[in-house]
Amino acid sequence: MEAFPQDSFRHLVDEQILAAFEQAWDGLGGPGTWWTGAQRMAIAEASRSAMADGPRPIGLAIPALGDLSREDGPGISDLTLEVVRRVTSESGRITAAWAAEAIDLMGPGRYVELVAVVVLTVPIDIFCSLLGRSRQPFPDVIAGGPVGGVPEGVAAGEAYVPWLVDGWQGPNVARALSYVPADNARRMAIVSSMYDGSEFFEMVWSHRSLSRPQIEFVAARTSALNECFY
Amino acid sequence: MLLRESSEALDQVVDLTGTIGGDVQHGVASGVPHGELLTAYAEAAHDSPESVRLLDEQMLQAVGPGGLVDAAATVAVFNGLVRSADATGIPLDEYVMARTVDERAELGLNEYTGSANSRPDS
Numbered sequence: 175m176e177a178f179p180q181d182s183f184r185h186l187v188d189e190q191i192l193a194a195f196e197q198a199w200d201g202l203g204g205p206g207t208w209w210t211g212a213q214r215m216a217i218a219e220a221s222r223s224a225m226a227d228g229p230r231p232i233g234l235a236i237p238a239l240g241d242l243s244r245e246d247g248p249g250i251s252d253l254t255l256e257v258v259r260r261v262t263s264e265s266g267r268i269t270a271a272w273a274a275e276a277i278d279l280m281g282p283g284r285y286v287e288l289v290a291v292v293v294l295t296v297p298i299d300i301f302c303s304l305l306g307r308s309r310q311p312f313p314d315v316i317a318g319g320p321v322g323g324v325p326e327g328v329a330a331g332e333a334y335v336p337w338l339v340d341g342w343q344g345p346n347v348a349r350a351l352s353y354v355p356a357d358n359a360r361r362m363a364i365v366s367s368m369y370d371g372s373e374f375f376e377m378v379w380s381h382r383s384l385s386r387p388q389i390e391f392v393a394a395r396t397s398a399l400n401e402c403f404y
Numbered sequence: 405m406l407l408r409e410s411s412e413a414l415d416q417v418v419d420l421t422g423t424i425g426g427d428v429q430h431g432v433a434s435g436v437p438h439g440e441l442l443t444a445y446a447e448a449a450h451d452s453p454e455s456v457r458l459l460d461e462q463m464l465q466a467v468g469p470g471g472l473v474d475a476a477a478t479v480a481v482f483n484g485l486v487r488s489a490d491a492t493g494i495p496l497d498e499y500v501m502a503r504t505v506d507e508r509a510e511l512g513l514n515e516y517t518g519s520a521n522s523r524p525d526s
Contacts, residue, residue, distance in 0.1 A: 268493070270520065293485075297480040300476075300479065300483050301476055346489075346497050347485055350488045364481060384474040388439075388442060392479060393478050396482040397482055401517065
């Protein structure tokens with residue numbers, strides 16, 4: 175059964191967008207590379223809560239990562255909850271030192287996959303909300319342990335996290351989560367379907383109702399509101 | 405960079421300050437068709453997705469249902485992209501760095517926390 179049928183939206187939505195959403199939802203509840211399906215769902219739920227809460231006021235004392243419990247067990251730890259909160263609602267405040275500590279405490283695989291779960295769910299939730307559709311309930315958890323494994327060609331580079339290095343040709347944002355290739359592929363399917371299609375290097379777009387300058391204007395304003403330099 | 409270059413491709417002149425302005429007045433002279441409304445939409449979406457309901461009718465009249473869906477998709481997907489970029493500390497791509505020196509300085513983008521990953525003095 176489809177999670178995102180066309181008739182669940184008031185306006186016609188590109189079938190590629192709906193297909194990318196289905197793909198993301200299909201993979202969300204199953205075991206990941208570094209987290210179980212139950213843990214991925216707990217991360218997604220925590221991310222939704224963080225989106226609802228919004229960023230904490232500047233100046234409010236926030237927990238030191240090293241002081242938080244790291245025992246994930248069947249769910250997620252206080253450390254993981256704090257990282258989810260920062261990535262979801264305060265990403266513009268992330269510094270190299272904070273990220274280094276989080277990655278040191280969690281491991282790069284768990285950190286990158288956590289980010290992936292957040293950025294697979296946030297755009298879909300926002301899109302649904304903007305178009306007046308209720309948020310999609312999360313899929314059922316699929317039992318099983320994380321599959322593990324570091325992809326070939328991944329190494330430390332200029333980012334906080336290891337990423338594809340040898341012979342990389344595309345924009346950095348496309349390889350940001352290459353440490354978890356399955357989730358990164360789902361993420362990039364969302365990006366492609368909702369943004370550039372296959373026309374990133376074309377300055378005049380014909381695949382959208384808005385012109386490319388109009389889309390880039392909205393994109394730039396959204397990035398600035400989130401204080402994102404990239 | 406993509407806003408400027410895609411506008412030039414359509415012989416449009418854009419005012420990039422509209423992208424970092426805190427009010428819709430910046431959109432008026434942006435040079436982007438319906439820039440004021442699109443700015444208001446992006447800002448309302450950032451404040452509260454529910455508040456964009458107030459702009460739906462204006463959006464439908466100005467850019468049609470397809471344009472409304474495009475705007476929603478753009479806001480949504482860039483909310484994922486900014487989190488991906490900030491959480492992983494990726495540097496700005498070299499070709500973008502080289503072609504946006506003036507814009508970054510003019511718009512104050514080098515003051516953002518994430519700029520530390522990209523050597524904005526270069």
